Amino acid sequence: MQSNRLPVSDYLDTAVTAARAAAAILQAYAHNRAELVIDKKTRNDLVSQADREAEQAIIEILRERTPELGIVAEESGGFTSGAATWYIDPLDGTTNFLHAIPQYAVSIGLIAHAGALVTGDTPLEQDTPIIGVVYDPNREELFTAMHGVGAWLNEHRIACSSTEQLAESVVATGFPFRDFSFADQYMPTLHQAINTTRGVRRLGAAALDLAWVACGRYDGYWEMGLAPWDVAAGTLIVREAGGICEDIHHRDPWPVKGYVYAGNTHTAPALDAMIRPHLTKG
Numbered sequence: 001m002q003s004n005r006l007p008v009s010d011y012l013d014t015a016v017t018a019a020r021a022a023a024a025i026l027q028a029y030a031h032n033r034a035e036l037v038i039d040k041k042t043r044n045d046l047v048s049q050a051d052r053e054a055e056q057a058i059i060e061i062l063r064e065r066t067p068e069l070g071i072v073a074e075e076s077g078g079f080t081s082g083a084a085t086w087y088i089d090p091l092d093g094t095t096n097f098l099h100a101i102p103q104y105a106v107s108i109g110l111i112a113h114a115g116a117l118v119t120g121d122t123p124l125e126q127d128t129p130i131i132g133v134v135y136d137p138n139r140e141e142l143f144t145a146m147h148g149v150g151a152w153l154n155e156h157r158i159a160c161s162s163t164e165q166l167a168e169s170v171v172a173t174g175f176p177f178r179d180f181s182f183a184d185q186y187m188p189t190l191h192q193a194i195n196t197t198r199g200v201r202r203l204g205a206a207a208l209d210l211a212w213v214a215c216g217r218y219d220g221y222w223e224m225g226l227a228p229w230d231v232a233a234g235t236l237i238v239r240e241a242g243g244i245c246e247d248i249h250h251r252d253p254w255p256v257k258g259y260v261y262a263g264n265t266h267t268a269p270a271l272d273a274m275i276r277p278h279l280t281k282g
Contacts, residue, residue, distance in 0.1 A: 005117045006083060008130055011066065011110055012146050015086075015133040018061040019106040022054035022090050023137035026106070030097065038098060048098065051075055054090035058108065062086055069110070074229050083116040084130065087232035092134075093205030095177075102138040107207035109133070109232025111254070112147075119148050126253040132236035134211045143211040143237050151240035153215050160243035160264040161216040166274070169219035169267050170199045172209040179225045186224050188278040196274070206260075210234025213262050214241035220267040222275060224248065226258030235260070244268035248275055 029036055029050040036048045055075045062071060070085035072078040079085075086108065091097055093104030110131035115123045118130055130147035143158075145151040151158050163169050171193055176183045193200050201218070203209065206226055212218045214237040231245075235254050238245035246268070248259035261271045 006112060006130070008118060008146055008149075011084075011131050012133070012144060014061065014065045015108045015110065015131055016135075016142065016144065017065075018058040019108050019133045019135040019142070021057045021061060022106045023135050025054045025057055026050055026091060026097065026104070027137050030100075033098070033100060036098070048094070050097065051091045051094060054106065055088060058088050058090055058106075062088075072229065074227065080111075080113065082113075084110050084112040086110055087229040089207060089227075089229040092207040092230060096204050101204070103203045103205050103208065104136075104138075105205055105207045105211075106135045106137070107133070107229065107233045109229070109234075109236060111232060127256075129232060129236035129239070129254055132233035132240070134207045134233050134237060136208060136211075141211075143214065143233075145214075145233075145237040145240040147236065147240070149240065151214050151237045153211075158215040158241050160214060160238065160241050161219045161267075163219040163264065164266040166193075166197050166220070166267060166270045169197050169263075170201065170217075171197050171263075171267075171271070172201045172203065172212065172218045172221040174204070174206060174209070174223040174226070175202055176225060182224045182280075185278050185280055189222065189275050192274055206230040207234050210238050210245065210260075210262055213243060213245075214238045220261070220263030220271045222248070222261040222271050224259050226255075226260060228256045228258065230258060231255045231260050234262075238262045246272075248272075248279065 070081035073088040089107040132145040134143040235245040245262035
C-alpha cells in the first residue's frame with residue numbers, strides 16, 4: 001500500500017516553488033504596468049499577459065514534477081485526472097493588480113480524488129483538498145497547508161480567530177462583479193452582515209480572504225459565484241487552521257462551484273445560518 005500513497009510533502013514543495021516562480025513574473029510586470037497588454041474576456045473580466053505568463057510558469061513546473069496529476073487552470077483550462085488535480089489561479093485579484101492595488105496573490109491547490117490514499121491505509125471517500133498554497137508577493141506572506149498536518153504563514157503555524165459572535169466579528173466578502181445572476185440571493189446577506197457584524201470588508205482577492213480567515217485577521221468570509229481555482233487552496237488552509245470552509249449549498253465536499261462560507265467553529269455556523277434563508281431553492 002505504501003507505494004500507492006500520494007507524496008504529499010513533495011507536492012507541497014512543488015506548489016511552493018511554482019507559486020514563487022509565478023509571483024516573480026507578476027512583480028516584474030507590477031513595476032512596469034504601462035507595458036501590460038490587457039484583454040477583456042467579458043465585462044469586468046480582465047486578463048493580461050502577466051496572468052498568462054505566470055500560469056505558464058506554474059504549469060511547466062507542475063508538469064515536470066507531477067506529470068501524473070491533472071491540472072485545471074484559470075486561463076488555459078484543463079481537466080481532472082489521475083489520483084489528484086491541481087487547481088491554479090496565477091493571479092487572484094487581477095483587477096487590483098491592474099490598478100496597482102497591492103492585494104493579489106498566487107493560489108495553487110491540490111484536490112485528491114475519491115479513492116486516493118493520503119494518510120493511513122483508508123482511501124478517501126470523496127474529493128478532498130490536500131495541499132494549499134497562497135502567496136502574497138507584496139507582503140511576502142506565504143500561506144501553506146497540508147492535509148492532516150496543519151497550516152502556516154511563512155514558518156509559523158496559524159489558527160483561526162476565537163471570536164464567538166458575529167456581532168464581534170470582522171467578516172470579508174466579495175460583491176457580484178461579473179455574473180450578477182445570484183445578486184438577489186447575495187444582496188440580502190450583505191445587508192444582514194452590515195447590520196449584525198463589527199464590519200464587512202471587500203478587498204477583492206478571494207484566496208487572500210480565505211488565508212486571512214485562517215490566520216485570524218478575519219473572523220469569517222462568504223462569497224458567491226467564484227471559480228474552483230479561487231477557493232481550492234484557501235479551503236484547505238482554513239480547515240487546517242482549525243476552521244470550517246464549506247459549500248454554501250452543502251452539496252459538494254469542498255466549494256468547487258464557488259459558493260463558499262468560512263470561519264471558525266463559532267462564526268462559520270453563524271454565517272451559514274445568516275445565508276441559508278436567502279438561497280434560492282433548487
